[in-house]
Amino acid sequence: TQLLEQSPQFLSIQEGENLTVYCNSSSVFSSLQWYRQEPGEGPVLLVTVVTGGEVKKLKRLTFQFGDARKDSSLHITAAQPGDTGLYLCAGTDTNAGKSTFGDGTTLTVKP
């Protein structure tokens, strides 16, 4: 069974602080996705990483994929209240089609 563990489970910070959340897997995936989910809505894709060691930036968000393609991190610089939400990572196997999700990190950014 492929598992994705996310840490921390909960994170509460002040506006302007930096933070990093982690996603660790027991298995190698073809690709890894980061999603953000708000209450009452479905997950919204932020980024897909495919290559080991890959780094992608999306405004204040920086995503890294580990060299062994088994772990990933999401770093947010100068967090804003609008960043509040549940951040989910998911691993996808091309052949299997389906995605395996972690249980997410619930981020709260206080003004």
Next chain:
Amino acid sequence: GAGVSQSPRYKVAKRGQDVALRCDPISGHVSLFWYQQALGQGPEFLTYFQNEAQLDKSGLPSDRFFAERPEGSVSTLKIQRTQQEDSAVYLCASSLDSSNQPQHFGDGTRLSIL
């Protein structure tokens, strides 16, 4: 609309009743996925279609769960003889195909079994 549409948004049923949840994927998307998300957890895979073919149903919790996509577009997830542990949000996602294409999620159906 351009996104994945799910209906109903909320469903309350008594234990033992049958329910049917509908998913309208993005037009032209070949792959369709159903996930179950319990409170405080990430989505868990239930089943996957490529066009009308159900290629993987390994995540369906029991034979009370049944999914279909007869014309390769709209999909229905049916749960028979519902039980309290079926209470969850049921998410549908679609993608152009399954080869590393992004999955686009609907807003889900929140199912509550009393």
